[in-house]
Amino acid sequence: MSIIAIENLEKSYHDSEIEVRALNGINLNFEEGEFTAIVGPSGSGKTTLLNMIGGLDKPDRGTILIGGNDITRLSSRKLIDFRLRNIGFVFQSYNLIPVLTAMENVEFIMHLQKIPRADREKRAMELLESVGLGDRIHSRPSKLSGGQQQRVAVARALASRPAFILADEPTANLDSQSTRNLLGIMERLNHEEQVTFIFSTHDQRVVEKAHRIIVLEDGKVITDRENIPVVEP
Amino acid sequence: MELLTLAWRNLWRNKRRTLITATSVFFAIWFALIMRAFQLGSYELMVNNIVHAYSGYFQLHAKGYWNEQVLNNSFVNDPTLNQILVSLPGSSGYTVRLESFALASSGLQTRGVLVNGVHPEDENGLTSLKRKLVRGTYLTTADSGALVSERLAGYLKIGIGDTLVIIGQGYHGNSAAGVFPVKGIVRFPSPDLDGRLVYLSLEAAQNLFSADGMVTSVAFNVTDPSRYLKVAETLRRKTDPAVYEVMTWEEMMPDVVQQIRADSASGLIMLGILYMIVGFGIFGTMLMMLNERMREFGMMIAVGMQKRQLMWILVGETFLLGILGIVTGVLAALPLIYYFYIHPIPLTGELAKSTIRMGFEPSMPTAWTPDYFIAQSVIVLLIIMVVMLLPVMRVRRLNVINAIRR
Numbered sequence: 285m286s287i288i289a290i291e292n293l294e295k296s297y298h299d300s301e302i303e304v305r306a307l308n309g310i311n312l313n314f315e316e317g318e319f320t321a322i323v324g325p326s327g328s329g330k331t332t333l334l335n336m337i338g339g340l341d342k343p344d345r346g347t348i349l350i351g352g353n354d355i356t357r358l359s360s361r362k363l364i365d366f367r368l369r370n371i372g373f374v375f376q377s378y379n380l381i382p383v384l385t386a387m388e389n390v391e392f393i394m395h396l397q398k399i400p401r402a403d404r405e406k407r408a409m410e411l412l413e414s415v416g417l418g419d420r421i422h423s424r425p426s427k428l429s430g431g432q433q434q435r436v437a438v439a440r441a442l443a444s445r446p447a448f449i450l451a452d453e454p455t456a457n458l459d460s461q462s463t464r465n466l467l468g469i470m471e472r473l474n475h476e477e478q479v480t481f482i483f484s485t486h487d488q489r490v491v492e493k494a495h496r497i498i499v500l501e502d503g504k505v506i507t508d509r510e511n512i513p514v515v516e517p
Numbered sequence: 518m519e520l521l522t523l524a525w526r527n528l529w530r531n532k533r534r535t536l537i538t539a540t541s542v543f544f545a546i547w548f549a550l551i552m553r554a555f556q557l558g559s560y561e562l563m564v565n566n567i568v569h570a571y572s573g574y575f576q577l578h579a580k581g582y583w584n585e586q587v588l589n590n591s592f593v594n595d596p597t598l599n600q601i602l603v604s605l606p607g608s609s610g611y612t613v614r615l616e617s618f619a620l621a622s623s624g625l626q627t628r629g630v631l632v633n634g635v636h637p638e639d640e641n642g643l644t645s646l647k648r649k650l651v652r653g654t655y656l657t658t659a660d661s662g663a664l665v666s667e668r669l670a671g672y673l674k675i676g677i678g679d680t681l682v683i684i685g686q687g688y689h690g691n692s693a694a695g696v697f698p699v700k701g702i703v704r705f706p707s708p709d710l711d712g713r714l715v716y717l718s719l720e721a722a723q724n725l726f727s728a729d730g731m732v733t734s735v736a737f738n739v740t741d742p743s744r745y746l747k748v749a750e751t752l753r754r755k756t757d758p759a760v761y762e763v764m765t766w767e768e769m770m771p772d773v774v775q776q777i778r779a780d781s782a783s784g785l786i787m788l789g790i791l792y793m794i795v796g797f798g799i800f801g802t803m804l805m806m807l808n809e810r811m812r813e814f815g816m817m818i819a820v821g822m823q824k825r826q827l828m829w830i831l832v833g834e835t836f837l838l839g840i841l842g843i844v845t846g847v848l849a850a851l852p853l854i855y856y857f858y859i860h861p862i863p864l865t866g867e868l869a870k871s872t873i874r875m876g877f878e879p880s881m882p883t884a885w886t887p888d889y890f891i892a893q894s895v896i897v898l899l900i901i902m903v904v905m906l907l908p909v910m911r912v913r914r915l916n917v918i919n920a921i922r923r
Binding site for chain 1: 519523526527529530812813816817818819820821822823824826917918921
């Protein structure tokens with residue numbers, strides 16, 4: 285069964301008098317354990333689609349079923365709670381809380397979920413170790429490199445044990461070494477722990493690692509195909 | 518990671534800005550407290566001077582006496598009433614008076630005076646009359662002599678041992694005339710009082726005015742000045758309102774109350790302006806902080822923080838910022854206010870002279886009561902709470918996508 289089922293998704297924006305159709309009848313299904321890249325030129329609707337799947341924006345028409353729940357019908361409050369329990373986010377600009385340490389940033393989500401302190405500390409530690417930052421748990425974001433911050437963001441996204449992780453251009457601000465490290469971690473999590481990743485990207489290195497590639501153009505799915513990931517030598 | 522801890526850390530992400538804002542709150546509360554302390558201290562001193570100069574905190578009269586101050590509106594201090602006066606809870610003493618206007622004469626000089634028949638020791642207990650004695654000796658209980666105020670003595674050109682003639686109207690139309698040797702000269706700071714007071718023993722005054730056993734007023738002192746209204750109320754309840762009236766010094770001297778209120782209002786307007794400036798300062802800080810952190814707020818809501826929780830963090834930050842300024846401001850003001858409460862600033866020169874002429878002590882003390890500390894702190898907190906509405910409204914209207922895109 286699909287963990288995400290999207291039907292006839294439409295979204296338009298009004299820019300002055302002009303109507304921009306960001307999504308134009310999208311139909312997609314995502315299975316558990318997928319490692320999917322959504323690609324396309326700027327303005328093709330990638331970010332809008334991710335925002336819709338993440339419940340950050342509401343469509344004009346269509347449904348988004350996640351685990352059987354149509355999130356387009358949820359109230360703002362319930363939607364926030366739904367995101368907290370089901371969706372992990374990785375943003376292009378990391379978006380860590382600057383006054384919290386790496387450990388506390390990861391714990392933050394679990395604190396919102398009201399998980400007891402001992403449990404959340406244990407899990408935060410495990411997650412930071414799994415992204416290779418076991419020795420930087422007490423560092424604040426300003427003391428971490430961009431790549432390290434993005435790895436903390438991945439650990440934070442995993443903290444709530446979400447059904448899937450949405451990553452909007454996760455490597456856009458990273459150098460090639462950091463990109464390789466991050467992709468390695470995401471691939472391992474996907475392979476070993478069956479974590480579902482859906483990410484939008486322009487980065488060819490990321491696209492090459494995807495198991496499925498969805499190409500959007502003018503708000504429509506142009507291509508939706510499986511991909512054999514490139515294995516690093 | 519508790520939300521309050523997060524709020525506290527957020528407060529220090531821009532140390533300089535937080536310190537500047539907290540310092541503005543600090544100075545606002547510090548200035549407000551110092552200013553209010555001297556203002557209220559001056560009023561307390563004024564009231565204290567008035568109360569202990571003559572009126573007492575409250576007085577008991579026959580009903581209608583205050584509006585028509587004549588001997589016919591006097592009353593008998595019978596044993597039943599006396600028992601009520603003696604056992605009045607909260608009273609630290611009282612003085613019984615028989616007061617009437619009369620003409621005083623010596624040689625060729627004549628002047629209208631206020632004759633006060635008093636129990637000398639009781640009167641001294643309330644008004645420290647003995648301390649005002651500048652020449653001669655103080656009265657005794659059944660004294661036949663008189664104490665004359667200094668200005669009046671000067672006008673009548675009399676001194677110790679001279680004879681003072683008093684002529685007037687007695688109780689129920691009897692004529693009153695008496696001759697009294699001047700036993701002492703008393704000095705009152707107020708020129709008005711100093712120019713017209715004559716003290717006799719109560720017995721001598723009752724004989725003069727043919728008002729045997731009669732009194733016109735009983736003036737009370739209290740153990741706790743802050744509770745004098747309650748003590749007056751107790752007396753009011755214990756006496757027959759058809760026969761007696763109980764009046765506080767405020768009811769007897771509404772002009773003084775008006776003067777204090779007008780002065781206090783001008784002080785409060787100054788404080789209002791000060792608070793408005795500080796309020797806008799905090800508002801500006803909040804505005805800058807909100808604009809800088811919109812993306813962070815967007816992310817927090819995106820990953821699952823309810824807007825209500827985010828609002829609490831921001832409210833916590835504003836509150837902590839305000840508390841920081843208030844607590845340090847109060848702590849810095851306390852020792853200074855206490856010092857000037859113990860050691861009032863002495864007034865000198867013309868200011869001192871004019872203060873004395875008005876009948877008040879020439880000094881500027883501070884008030885040492887918790888009321889205005891609490892009031893000023895609460896006012897600043899209220900301002901901060903109004904400013905808190907800004908982040909609350911901004912978060913309420915926050916669009917997650919727009920915020921993350923910033």
